[in-house]
Amino acid sequence: MNLNLTRPLVFFDLETTGLNVGKDRIVEISFIKVMPNGEEIHRTELVNPGVHIPEECSAIHGITDNDVKDKPTFADLADDLLAFIGDADLAGFNSNKFDVPLLVEEFLRCGKHFDLRNRYLVDVQNIFHKMEPRNLTAAYKFYCHANLEDAHQASADTQATYEVFKAQLEKYKDVPYTDPRTKATSIPINGDVKALSAFTREHNTVDLAGHIVLDKNQNAVFNFGKHKGVPVSTVFIKEPAYYDWMMKADFPLYTKEIITQIYKEVKLEKKFSNPSLF
Numbered sequence: 001m002n003l004n005l006t007r008p009l010v011f012f013d014l015e016t017t018g019l020n021v022g023k024d025r026i027v028e029i030s031f032i033k034v035m036p037n038g039e040e041i042h043r044t045e046l047v048n049p050g051v052h053i054p055e056e057c058s059a060i061h062g063i064t065d066n067d068v069k070d071k072p073t074f075a076d077l078a079d080d081l082l083a084f085i086g087d088a089d090l091a092g093f094n095s096n097k098f099d100v101p102l103l104v105e106e107f108l109r110c111g112k113h114f115d116l117r118n119r120y121l122v123d124v125q126n127i128f129h130k131m132e133p134r135n136l137t138a139a140y141k142f143y144c145h146a147n148l149e150d151a152h153q154a155s156a157d158t159q160a161t162y163e164v165f166k167a168q169l170e171k172y173k174d175v176p177y178t179d180p181r182t183k184a185t186s187i188p189i190n191g192d193v194k195a196l197s198a199f200t201r202e203h204n205t206v207d208l209a210g211h212i213v214l215d216k217n218q219n220a221v222f223n224f225g226k227h228k229g230v231p232v233s234t235v236f237i238k239e240p241a242y243y244d245w246m247m248k249a250d251f252p253l254y255t256k257e258i259i260t261q262i263y264k265e266v267k268l269e270k271k272f273s274n275p276s277l278f
Contacts, residue, residue: 047071
């Protein structure tokens with residue numbers, strides 16, 4: 001089955017200094033940009049993270065401080081990467097939980113805004129877990145009937161993800177799926193990026209990291225701590241100091257960007273409802 005694309009879809013994978021979105025850095029990034037006409041544009045970059053790459057991470061992806069010492073930093077590459085990605089939708093393996101949040105975080109660290117509001121996000125791992133629960137190596141063997149060589153190298157993992165995805169499109173093109181939450185039945189694996197984005201999105205996260213989520217009434221609520229389940233706006237009205245605490249704490253920059261938007265909306269509402277407070 002061919003992808004039904006109206007704009008490019010970029011598959012990508014990151015190798016990093018660790019798994020903490022708020023503090024870890026990219027050391028390698030690999031892309032396959034799939035164009036609506038079927039053309040594929042491949043690109044891989046080693047990145048100097050500006051910090052030590054822990055030995056336990058190097059043992060996994062094989063990239064050391066010496067490998068990246070003369071490579072550009074993410075800030076050096078940021079404008080070019082923004083131009084390369086353009087208005088494309090994004091896809092990857094476990095990308096909704098890790099790769100997309102960390103990519104956005106890296107852009108924000110160097111003062112670049114990477115807008116996700118009009119992009120579809122397709123997580124190939126979530127298709128796999130919902131249909132055939134396992135990992136990328138097993139997914140490649142299951143769907144592509146071959147062993148994945150050079151696992152944990154960004155280019156190999158990106159290529160494998162893309163090949164698994166194409167095999168999924170073919171295997172599940174006529175398979176109905178019943179959503180356990182809504183009980184609605186559909187055939188989501190149909191090559192339509194919007195449908196695939198909805199199918200691979202596990203939670204209604206607002207900030208990518210999952211600290212802020214949407215409740216059943218589509219209100220942004222906290223998903224952690226003493227205010228879990230409480231609307232963010234309600235907390236900021238009753239306890240403005242909570243916003244200050246979050247801004248000083250070790251939350252991802254994108255989370256801080258989201259709560260700042262909500263905080264400004266709260267202040268604006270209070271200003272119009274009681275001008276004497278301002």
